[in-house]
Amino acid sequence: MDNLIIAARKFTSRLLVGTGKFASCEVMAEALESSGTEIVTVALRRVNIDNKDDDMLRAIDLKKYLLLPNTSGARDAAEAVRLARLARAATGINWVKLEVTPDPYYLLPDPVETLKAAEILVKDDFVVLPYINADPVLSRRLQDVGTATVMPLGSPIGSNQGLKTRAALEIIIEQANVPVVVDAGLGLPSHAAEAMEMGADAVLVNTAIATAKNPAQMALAFKLAVEAGRMAYNSGPAAADRRASASSPLTGFLRDEQI
Amino acid sequence: MIVTPQYRVPEILTILSQKNLDGDNEPWRKQLDAVTGDEVERAMSQAPGCYTFEKLVALVSPAAQDYLEEMAQIAHRLTVQRFGRTIRLYGPLYLSNFCINSCRYCGFNNTTSFERTRLTVDQALREADIIASEGFSDILLVSSEDRGFVSIDYLAELAGKLRQKFSFISIEVYGMTAQEYHRLFEAGIEGVTLYQETYNRRAYQYYHPAGPKADYDNRLTTPDRMAAAGMREIGLGALLGLTDWRTETLALAEHAHYLIKRYWRSHVSFSFPRLRPAFDVDSSQFQNLLTDKDLAQMITALRLCFADAGLVLSTRERAALRDNLIKLGITKMSAGSKTNPGGYSGCIDSIRQFEVDDSRSPAQVAAMIKQQGFDPVWKDWDAIFNA
Numbered sequence: 001m002d003n004l005i006i007a008a009r010k011f012t013s014r015l016l017v018g019t020g021k022f023a024s025c026e027v028m029a030e031a032l033e034s035s036g037t038e039i040v041t042v043a044l045r046r047v048n049i050d051n052k053d054d055d056m057l058r059a060i061d062l063k064k065y066l067l068l069p070n071t072s073g074a075r076d077a078a079e080a081v082r083l084a085r086l087a088r089a090a091t092g093i094n095w096v097k098l099e100v101t102p103d104p105y106y107l108l109p110d111p112v113e114t115l116k117a118a119e120i121l122v123k124d125d126f127v128v129l130p131y132i133n134a135d136p137v138l139s140r141r142l143q144d145v146g147t148a149t150v151m152p153l154g155s156p157i158g159s160n161q162g163l164k165t166r167a168a169l170e171i172i173i174e175q176a177n178v179p180v181v182v183d184a185g186l187g188l189p190s191h192a193a194e195a196m197e198m199g200a201d202a203v204l205v206n207t208a209i210a211t212a213k214n215p216a217q218m219a220l221a222f223k224l225a226v227e228a229g230r231m232a233y234n235s236g237p238a239a240a241d242r243r244a245s246a247s248s249p250l251t252g253f254l255r256d257e258q259i
Numbered sequence: 260m261i262v263t264p265q266y267r268v269p270e271i272l273t274i275l276s277q278k279n280l281d282g283d284n285e286p287w288r289k290q291l292d293a294v295t296g297d298e299v300e301r302a303m304s305q306a307p308g309c310y311t312f313e314k315l316v317a318l319v320s321p322a323a324q325d326y327l328e329e330m331a332q333i334a335h336r337l338t339v340q341r342f343g344r345t346i347r348l349y350g351p352l353y354l355s356n357f358c359i360n361s362c363r364y365c366g367f368n369n370t371t372s373f374e375r376t377r378l379t380v381d382q383a384l385r386e387a388d389i390i391a392s393e394g395f396s397d398i399l400l401v402s403s404e405d406r407g408f409v410s411i412d413y414l415a416e417l418a419g420k421l422r423q424k425f426s427f428i429s430i431e432v433y434g435m436t437a438q439e440y441h442r443l444f445e446a447g448i449e450g451v452t453l454y455q456e457t458y459n460r461r462a463y464q465y466y467h468p469a470g471p472k473a474d475y476d477n478r479l480t481t482p483d484r485m486a487a488a489g490m491r492e493i494g495l496g497a498l499l500g501l502t503d504w505r506t507e508t509l510a511l512a513e514h515a516h517y518l519i520k521r522y523w524r525s526h527v528s529f530s531f532p533r534l535r536p537a538f539d540v541d542s543s544q545f546q547n548l549l550t551d552k553d554l555a556q557m558i559t560a561l562r563l564c565f566a567d568a569g570l571v572l573s574t575r576e577r578a579a580l581r582d583n584l585i586k587l588g589i590t591k592m593s594a595g596s597k598t599n600p601g602g603y604s605g606c607i608d609s610i611r612q613f614e615v616d617d618s619r620s621p622a623q624v625a626a627m628i629k630q631q632g633f634d635p636v637w638k639d640w641d642a643i644f645n646a
Contacts, residue, residue, distance in 0.1 A: 020343055020345075021339075021342070021343020021344060021345060022343065022344065022634060023343075023344035023632050023633060023634055024629065024634050025634075044641060044643075045426075045638075045639060045640050045641045045644070046636070046638060046639055047638070048638065073640065073641075073644060074644065075491075075524055079644050079645075082643055082644070082646055083641070083643060083644065086641075086643050102523075102524045103523055103524070104491075104524070104525070104526035104567065105519065105523075105526075105566075105567045106567075158340060158341055159340075160340065207340065207343070210343055210344070211339050211340060211343060211344065
């Protein structure tokens with residue numbers, strides 16, 4: 001199976017998992033395990049990042065997973081940068097999932113502040129994975145300043161609506177020079193498979209797993225869907241076509257005439 | 260930075276008066292009574308979590324009481340989707356019961372005579388230590404209108420010291436100017452709760468006969484100033500039981516909707532303070548008290564209209580009811596609250612603002628939340644955001 005490579009680091013799993021909204025740390029730990037993920041994102045607001053006894057941090061096995069701190073809750077670039085630096089100082093981890101979401105309702109990312117923060121953090125030697133709206137030009141601007149991935153949303157975070165931004169995602173994937181991780185809005189394993197079939201390099205899922213009746217089983221379902229989607233993409237899927245392609249052509253007799 | 264939006268939208272005072280939500284309740288009561296089951300069903304089938312005024316009218320109507328179970332199911336589903344299986348916990352710290360207002364329903368009313376208490380910053384810090392030791396990281400500073408003592412300087416000094424122990428600090432004190440709110444925001448206070456108490460002008464004047472709080476218009480426009488000053492969380496509420504709760508809910512929702520549209524960076528939450536017995540207050544004067552069913556309808560109706568609003572429940576409510584309301588959309592709760600200044604350390608025997616009805620310890624409440632399949636969340640913010 002081909003590996004996912006982000007900032008020269010290899011991952012065999014193409015499913016990133018978020019840690020919010022779980023009923024308990026135990027349920028979360030089980031779901032992480034069965035998802036097969038290798039990258040786990042944690043909201044800095046939610047944990048005591050400098051305390052090794054923090055309940056949530058203790059439930060994440062750092063030997064198995066790369067801990068990806070995120071700046072969820074930040075309203076502007078300055079807040080996001082401050083959070084990222086705090087996380088690095090406390091943990092030594094220089095990876096950050098950059099989230100700048102000034103609208104507390106739909107939690108849509110602010111493109112202006114995200115770009116500003118990304119530029120500062122890249123210069124400060126962070127590996128930056130920015131959460132963005134599905135905007136191809138913003139994707140290119142972020143790659144230009146040196147982000148390690150782009151993470152466009154499929155639909156508003158937590159909405160479980162799937163790939164509502166499909167047309168823009170296709171352009172982002174086509175143009176990308178870094179891995180494209182489809183983040184937010186994936187409500188079902190079929191949505192994840194669809195993103196992978198389109199050529200996304202990875203997906204990030206949280207709400208759909210955390211709020212399922214059986215999170216561990218749903219995590220496994222997402223794992224399988226991501227693998228199936230990637231395999232299909234690598235297999236060179238037959239092109240979909242609106243036109244019919246009959247197995248018994250109606251104009252075959254004309255070919256006979258030419259002989 | 261203080262933001263003054265330049266949108267050409269009507270002010271909240273105009274909105275309420277145009278809809279007659281600040282005037283006589285009778286016309287609204289009639290309209291609400293006329294809502295049919297069909298209209299409630301139509302409202303329930305509209306986009307879940309999105310607000311329209313007409314939808315809320317249907318959902319708070321008497322007819323909607325027959326649909327309470329369905330409303331609760333939708334409210335539960337929406338809340339789990341948006342907030343996960345989590346309940347945030349906070350601890351209130353009462354600073355002073357000196358007051359220059361004379362609200363007729365309040366135990367701290369300045370016309371009542373009792374020995375009053377105010378905590379020095381050092382005393383308040385000792386109380387806060389106890390709250391922190393119970394596990395809280397989210398603290399609400401509460402005071403009656405005692406500006407002379409619980410001043411802006413006092414609050415800023417206290418917040419500066421509390422920031423080392425608490426990840427989120429909010430206040431429920433008295434109305435301020437945008438500059439004052441901004442100063443407190445910079446000192447580390449990131450949320451403000453201020454109830455309108457009642458949106459009905461006549462009732463407002465009756466219940467608030469004297470003091471700065473007697474100014475209805477000023478009270479109603481105070482949340483604008485919090486938002487303009489950058490506050491992240493703005494808590495709204497009506498003191499339930501003063502007038503008809505259905506009409507109050509309509510006004511409350513219009514107020515929230517207005518703030519959300521105008522100040523889109525601040526998060527609005529609703530509280531549900533029901534009138535409680537208080538020191539030297541005759542509760543038989545209140546003709547509009549809510550039943551548990553009414554309260555459940557109000558909570559679920561608001562959730563069906565505001566998917567992402569915080570819904571806050573205090574220890575005013577009894578334990579068994581609080582346990583059940585968790586699944587109807589509540590996202591944040593207090594626990595182990597003492598509603599008198601000095602109440603945690605017990606060194607001062609002062610008068611409470613109201614009687615609490617859930618006297619379980621924070622640990623017991625957290626255990627109950629876990630038992631229901633939810634995660635009690637002590638920390639959901641970090642002081643570093645506002646460094």
